[in-house]
Structure formats: structure tokens, C-alpha cells
Amino acid sequence: MTATFTLGRRINNIVSRLGRIPSRQWMLNDGSLQLQRAGKGKTIIILARSLCQFMCINLTKIPSSSRRGMMDLQVRKESPFERTGHVMVWQAQHTLVWSWDLQRVEDALRAADIDPHKVVCIPESLFYPADEQGLRLLACQEGFEGQFWSDSVLMHSRWWSNPPSPHEWALFQRDIGVTPLQTLSTATTMHLSDQTWAKVTINRDHLDSSMQIERMAYASALLVLAALTLDFTAAWLHAIHETNQQSRILNTLRRQISPLIEAREHALSDQDRIESLERLYPSTLPLELMAAVAQSMPVHRAYLQEWDMQGQKLRLTLAPMEGDLSATAILRSLNSTGLFSNIEGVSSPNEAILTLKLDVTPSHE
Structure with a gap:
């Protein structure tokens, strides 16, 4: 089985x-x-x-x-x-x-x-089967081939359309340097072998012109694409290098100016706090206004009887210590301080008392 x-x-x-x-x-x-x-x-x-x-x-x-x-x-x-199409056989040297x-x-x-x-x-x-040494004449499919072998290497070959004459056979031997000359023998008929008698190197360069042009076009396109790719890659690498370099420079500058930025932020914060505090107080302090009013009153002849301040509006009452008060002189003096505007007198049942309404002038004006 x-x-x-x-x-x-x-x-x-x-x-x-x-x-x-x-x-x-x-x-x-x-x-x-x-x-x-x-x-x-x-x-x-x-x-x-x-x-x-x-x-x-x-x-x-x-x-x-x-x-x-x-x-x-x-x-x-x-x-x-x-x-030209061709094949090669490599034998010894x-x-x-x-x-x-x-x-x-x-x-x-x-x-x-x-x-x-x-x-x-x-x-x-x-x-056809190879030989080792000497001359031989082969009957080919068409015509005849004379061969000379040396150490199993085919050194010389010549083809004739008809069987060579003795003279032609002698010339062939003289041309290849064979001595002594050998007489012409009968041509040998051989059958083709299934395989060649030596390894054959096939020439692959025998493409027709259209295929060569096509391959050259493909090769050229690949070269152009490779060149463009290399150029783009070089530009991209250069851009990355420049970006990294600029980034390093920027980081260095940031470290250098960081204290200045921090100091500026502190200064702006302090300024905000100061402005907030300023907004909590009037532009002119009440004590400063009282001092201005006191300087405008006659010395030892009047006193401040009433003081009423609402925002930028002030109402005050002056009472005489002796004699009468000169309203004109007091108004002129208050106006000259630059701290008041829209000064108006208010009528009172007591003609000896001087009541005034004033607007406190903002300090920035």
C-alpha cells in the first residue's frame, strides 16, 4: 500500500x-x-x-x-x-x-x-552538448558551425550557410591559431538538449523604446518626487529649528523681564487699592474746609454755630460774638479760598446770624 x-x-x-x-x-x-x-x-x-x-x-x-x-x-x-540583444556565459576567466x-x-x-x-x-x-578540446563541425538547423574548444571553453566559433570547403576550414584554423592544421571532417548532427550546457546570463536591457521611455519617465518622476520631498523635509526641519531657536530666545527674555512684569503688576495693584481708598473719602477733607471757613471769619468776632455737610453740599451758620458780621467780606474771603462755589446766603429771622449754602469744589478742578 x-x-x-x-x-x-x-x-x-x-x-x-x-x-x-x-x-x-x-x-x-x-x-x-x-x-x-x-x-x-x-x-x-x-x-x-x-x-x-x-x-x-x-x-x-x-x-x-x-x-x-x-x-x-x-x-x-x-x-x-x-x-543588440545578447546572452553571456561565464566560463573560468x-x-x-x-x-x-x-x-x-x-x-x-x-x-x-x-x-x-x-x-x-x-x-x-x-x-548542443559541450566539448572539451579541439575542433568540431556541427550541422545546425540552418547551415554549419565550426567550433574550437580549449579546456572545456568554447574559444572560437564560425558559421557557414553551406559545408565549408577545405580552404575555408583551413582559413578558420589559421585565424584562430590552430597548428598543425586539421583536415575537414564530416559535420556532426546532434540533438538539442533540454537544458543549455552552461548557465546563461540573459540580457534584460532589450526593452523596446516605448518601455524604456516609460521607465525613464517613471524614474524621472520618482527623482523629482524625491527631490521635492527632500526639499520640503529640509525646509520643514529648518522651520522647526528656527521655531525652537525663537522659542528658546523668547523663554530667555521672559525669564529676564519676569521681575519687571511682576513689579508692574504689584504697582498696578497698589494703584487700584489707592484709588479705591480715595473714592471712600471726599476730595477735600472736612477739617480743611473748616480751617478755610475759620480763616474767612472775622477774628474774635464770630463763631461757627452750625455745620451741615452732605456730600459736596455744605450749609453753615456763623454767629457774631460782638457787633455785626460783614457778609460781603466773608463771602469774598470764602470765594478766594478756591474750595467753594455757588455761595449763596440764606435768609434767617435773626438778622445777626449769617447762614450760607456752598458747593465744595472738587480737588481735581
């Missing part, structure tokens, strides 16, 4: 993996597409060797950190195409580069209603 269950699970895993195998299509030199293997998921476009250029670059003298950038520059420099006319490949894909950005393009040479 357990063995049957395990076998069934393995079969399911195999089926699941088969279901994820990507489909593969040939792209030939004329741009036509041929199904090489059906599958699901991302489509792999196998570029015929006739569409590709090959070069092997020695990386011995290039620092590791700069190699990828140097390779991209070298590909653009050596490529005759306006737009060498980089193997296959490049192609990106515009031509994308046009062919779009003509077949295939989105170029949803497929991966890999040259057919990478699906």
Missing part, C-alpha cells in the same frame, strides 16, 4: 514537472518560427546560429567587480546592429557572448503575434 502511494506521488511529480516544461520554437534566418517542443509557461525562442554573432573575451586582466559593465560596453562596441539584431528578432516575433517581452531568446549553440 505504501509502495503504491509512493509510486503514485512520484508519477504525479513527474507529470507536474512535465507540465511546467516551457515550449520552444525555432527562429530561422528568414524570421520564420517553427515549433520545436510544446510546453507550458514561458516560451523559449531558439535562435538559429545564422542569426547570431559570437565572441569569446578573456577576463584575466579585468577586475571582477567591473566585468559585467565592461562586457556590456564591449558588446555594444563590437555589434554592427542599432539595437572567459566570457562567451552571442549577440543578434534585436530589432529584426522583435519584428519577427510581433509578426507572429508574440510579445517579445514574454519570451527568452537563446542561441541554438547553447543547446
Whole structure:
């Protein structure tokens, strides 16, 4: 029972993996597409060797950190195409580069209603089994490819539309420095492997111009937004700094003038109390008024018989000690003190007595 269950699970895993195998299509030199293997998921476009250029670059003298950038520059420099697609294989101290006319490949894909950005393009040479040492001639999907391997590294490759002649094969060997020259052998026919014989670095820079412009626009917008954000943040931080600084200055001034403010408040409070006390008393004290009246009376000839003061109204009666009182002289004297106004005489049955009504003049007038 357990063995049957395990076998069934393995079969399911195999089926699941088969279901994820990507489909593969040939792209030939004329741009036509041929199904090489059906599958699901991302489509792999196998570029015929006739569409590709090959070069092997020695990386011995290039620092590791700069190699990828140097390779991209070298590909653009050596490529005759306006737009170049390429893949790389890193082997020991060498980089193997296959490049192609990106515009031509994308046009062919779009003509077949295939989105170029949803497929991966890999040259057919990478699906043939690798070699270790020496020359070999491969029969490709279209034409023939001569290869020279050294220490399991593909050092040189050349493509011919027809089988190379002995002279062409000899020229290929002379160009790459092979000695002694080897005679031309029959081309080898190989089946494509399921996987490439080395890890392939896919170039993701082959976006079409519209997507590049869109990405550049997004990047520019992000840069502008970041700049505005930084500018706003700097201004906000500066404002906070200025506010804190002004607050510290204000607090210092408050501490410095606090005694003055406190003294002023005490002075205003005292002034309020004084004004309240002043309002409780008349503007001129009764004793001061009596003294003024006494100075206005004839010396040793009269006395104050009645004094009646109601607010600012005063009624007084003077009686003679001997002789008659001179009302005119007394009125003139009282008026000259400046303490009284509206002085009037009041008739009395006793003609010897002088009764007067007066208004007390406010002290501020």
C-alpha cells in the first residue's frame, strides 16, 4: 500500500514537472518560427546560429567587480546592429557572448503575434552538448558551425550557410591559431538538449523604446518626487529649528523681564487699592474746609454755630460774638479760598446770624 502511494506521488511529480516544461520554437534566418517542443509557461525562442554573432573575451586582466559593465560596453562596441540583444556565459576567466539584431528578432516575433517581452531568446549553440578540446563541425538547423574548444571553453566559433570547403576550414584554423592544421571532417548532427550546457546570463536591457521611455519617465518622476520631498523635509526641519531657536530666545527674555512684569503688576495693584481708598473719602477733607471757613471769619468776632455737610453740599451758620458780621467780606474771603462755589446766603429771622449754602469744589478742578 505504501509502495503504491509512493509510486503514485512520484508519477504525479513527474507529470507536474512535465507540465511546467516551457515550449520552444525555432527562429530561422528568414524570421520564420517553427515549433520545436510544446510546453507550458514561458516560451523559449531558439535562435538559429545564422542569426547570431559570437565572441569569446578573456577576463584575466579585468577586475571582477567591473566585468559585467565592461562586457556590456564591449558588446555594444563590437555589434554592427542599432539595437543588440545578447546572452553571456561565464566560463573560468572567459566570457562567451552571442549577440543578434534585436530589432529584426522583435519584428519577427510581433509578426507572429508574440510579445517579445514574454519570451527568452537563446542561441541554438547553447543547446548542443559541450566539448572539451579541439575542433568540431556541427550541422545546425540552418547551415554549419565550426567550433574550437580549449579546456572545456568554447574559444572560437564560425558559421557557414553551406559545408565549408577545405580552404575555408583551413582559413578558420589559421585565424584562430590552430597548428598543425586539421583536415575537414564530416559535420556532426546532434540533438538539442533540454537544458543549455552552461548557465546563461540573459540580457534584460532589450526593452523596446516605448518601455524604456516609460521607465525613464517613471524614474524621472520618482527623482523629482524625491527631490521635492527632500526639499520640503529640509525646509520643514529648518522651520522647526528656527521655531525652537525663537522659542528658546523668547523663554530667555521672559525669564529676564519676569521681575519687571511682576513689579508692574504689584504697582498696578497698589494703584487700584489707592484709588479705591480715595473714592471712600471726599476730595477735600472736612477739617480743611473748616480751617478755610475759620480763616474767612472775622477774628474774635464770630463763631461757627452750625455745620451741615452732605456730600459736596455744605450749609453753615456763623454767629457774631460782638457787633455785626460783614457778609460781603466773608463771602469774598470764602470765594478766594478756591474750595467753594455757588455761595449763596440764606435768609434767617435773626438778622445777626449769617447762614450760607456752598458747593465744595472738587480737588481735581
